[in-house]
Amino acid sequence: GIQVEQSPPDLILQEGANSTLRCNFSDSVNNLQWFHQNPWGQLINLFYIPSGTKQNGRLSATTVATERYSLLYISSSQTTDSGVYFCAVTQTGANNLFFGTGTRLTVIP
């Protein structure tokens, strides 16, 4: 199956700082999603971004499908941003999502 690697695995930020999370994948995809898993375990959709750039408030994401990576930018981080961020992809021709191992973000006040 497709390989999905996320970096860094852990990240600690001071409130107000900016960060970039990276997702590399090993094959062509027709779907790429970024999720935030909150402390209660709920997966919250951040972006559906198989290609291009999107912005939503303090968050933005860019996927360069030809180079097989995606970036998630978090600006002016808040303590409520803490949790695990997952990148997940659907390999071309398939339907299910393959998840990376996640980046655990801790924002301290």
Added chain:
Amino acid sequence: GAGVSQTPSNKVTEKGKYVELRCDPISGHTALYWYRQSLGQGPEFLIYFQGTGAADDSGLPNDRFFAVRPEGSVSTLKIQRTERGDSAVYLCASSPSRYFSYNEQFFGPGTRLTVL
């Protein structure tokens, strides 16, 4: 409902027992997925339904696991002769379209299964 719902939220059972986990997808979504998440890992795919039929069950770990979606809406994941290794959070997701061009998945809150 506004989102994917799953019941029960928690299930504790004894080794060897049978369990059923329910998923109610977003209204109108044709695709439904089951995933399993173990502690410290990302979710792993189990099975995918398009309408009433299981289009891909390649992620089911063995024949103790079975899922149905008889009317193309609600789905039930069934686990026979549970083992301690089945303990995990079982997640359900739904997607609005059968087309590869747009298949964003939306997840429910999960069922935490504990096998004693």
